[in-house]
Amino acid sequence: MQLIDNRYYIQNVDVLSLCEQFGTPLYVYDAEKMQSQVETLQNAFASVKMKIKYACKALNNISVLKLFKHYGTGLDTVSIQEVHLGLKAGFEPQEIIFTPNCVSFEEIQEAVSLGVVINIDNISILEQFGHIYGSSVPCCIRFNPHILAGGNHKISTGHIDSKFGISVLQSRHLLRVIKTYNIRVTGLHMHTGSDIVDADVFLQGANILFDLAPDFPDLEFMDFGSGFKVAYKEGDITTDIEDLGKKLSTAFQKFCRNYGKELELWFEPGKFLVSEAGVLLVKTNVIKTTPATVFVGVNSGLNHLIRPMMYDAYHEIVNVSNPFAPQRVYTVVGYICETDTFGWDRKLNEVRENDILAIKNAGAYGFTMSSQYNARTRPAEVLIFEGEPYLIRKAETLDDILKNQVEINFEQIVQNLQEI
Structure with missing residues (x-):
């Protein structure tokens, strides 16, 4: 304005x-501003295979979803209704990641039937998933890195008392479940919440995923969520996207060399884009x-x-x-x-x-x-x-x-x- x-x-x-x-x-809503935010992320991570999954819970009007489809993003969804909105807006199933929490297993089964990427944040749900699908349906695992990102406590999701994600302290139990049911894990995910202002804090979480990755030989992507801070008033502190892009891209490229395969790097910005x-x-x-x-x-x-x-x-x-x-x-x-x-x-x-x-x-x-x-x-x-x-x-x-x-x-x- x-x-x-x-x-x-x-x-x-x-x-x-x-x-x-x-x-x-x-x-x-100003579509021009949304486009410029997409381009800011794309430019900052131009040296890696980065994909944006717009977190549609921020603003899920179907015309806005179609706009982000027009701008070339994918979609991050947290309910089966959002999945259906995304499909109706024209996204391909493989462009949509489904990251629910505390939902019934029937909702996850419906998402599987629709062909979207499944992101699981609960060992109990993972056991049910493995029992039914085994290695036939790949999934992503959402970890809780136990990192406080900043901002209001109600929007922080990476701390030890959060209901989101599987604790990194449970990784040995998790691996036993994966081995028992022969589950094919193709992605690792974390999301610490909003108001990330320090690239080095973000890299702490990334390094946790990098350390976990050797136990998952079939990875195709890593999803670092979002939480980029935007300005709410003049002089406000914001996430330095360019600095984050340089530091995380360098770290990610080094990780991929050690892992022996070039993976995709995913983000799920919502607030940052709209x-x-x-x-x-x-x-x-x-x-x-x-x-x-x-x-x-x-x-x-x-x-x-x-x-x-x-x-x-x-x-x-x-x-x-x-x-x-x-x-x-x-x-x-x-x-x-x-x-x-x-x-x-x-x-x-x-x-x-x-x-x-x-x-x-x-x-x-x-x-x-x-x-x-x-x-x-x-x-x-x-x-x-x-x-x-x-x-x-x-x-x-x-x-x-x-x-x-x-x-x-x-x-x-x-x-x-x-x-x-």
Whole structure:
């Protein structure tokens, strides 16, 4: 989103005109930014056989999935429903990796029948997998390296108390299971969570997989997950992708020489690809002054963007209607009947009722974590592609809230009972 003269634009599309055309609240995504993030990764790892598997839990609108297919990525999925979305979007089964946790074995069997890459993070599930499939269906093993990546504890997945992955401390038990059932392991996987800022910490996890690899003679790829940190405000620390690319590529090439085979290097970025590409546009309903605070109340809430309340996540907020007015301090809140805050004590250009505010970094885990709480409907989604806005999801109506509900006629039930 760029300020040109006195108007904000996404690519060459005026933000306020989008609100007039599609209404608010409104999610808007910039395809150009998504493409540039893909290219940043590709360029950083140009010296190795690197494949991107877009983590679609971040933003799973089918048009966005088709866009990443257009950009040449594969797909990372965590539910059988995401697998079906990926297939419907045009991905080939072998381009999709399925990494569930705590699901029934029937869900894994369905994924096997669909032909996607199976990633297993539980020894119990691996035993069931080996009992049924033996060496006939290859799989990947997800390890927990016991490394803290940083960031909010709720998004860190590589520590010893995490439910994700098979502990590296269980590797001997794991190998016995693999040998007993003659399981063919073609990939090793780790994912430490979000907010990786130090390439050397990431390399610690990579070296753990490198040390484990000699016990797996049939490897075709190593999957290092993701967790690349993006900027949420000016001056924010981010993952140095170029530095990581140089260090990890060098280490990976050395590993492949020692292993005796050139493997593929996979990543599963979600937030990195879509976070900065998305904004949530909201309208100011009220300005409410209390003895302690000036609140800006908007026509959205934690039902549309839960990250600030769930993770204490910081999202920059911009007044796109009044960009050159003097700044005042506001707390921006939503319309949900809960403590529902987008930003505390923010310096914003003076906000008036009906002004449009843009909440940035809303591309990842915004709409996909949204709900109909308080019987509020979910907003429309728009994708800006090649300088043109395209509606990729209609705004919900009350009919969408009611469509799967079944009304009971209690009077008729009581009457029927009385007649018996």
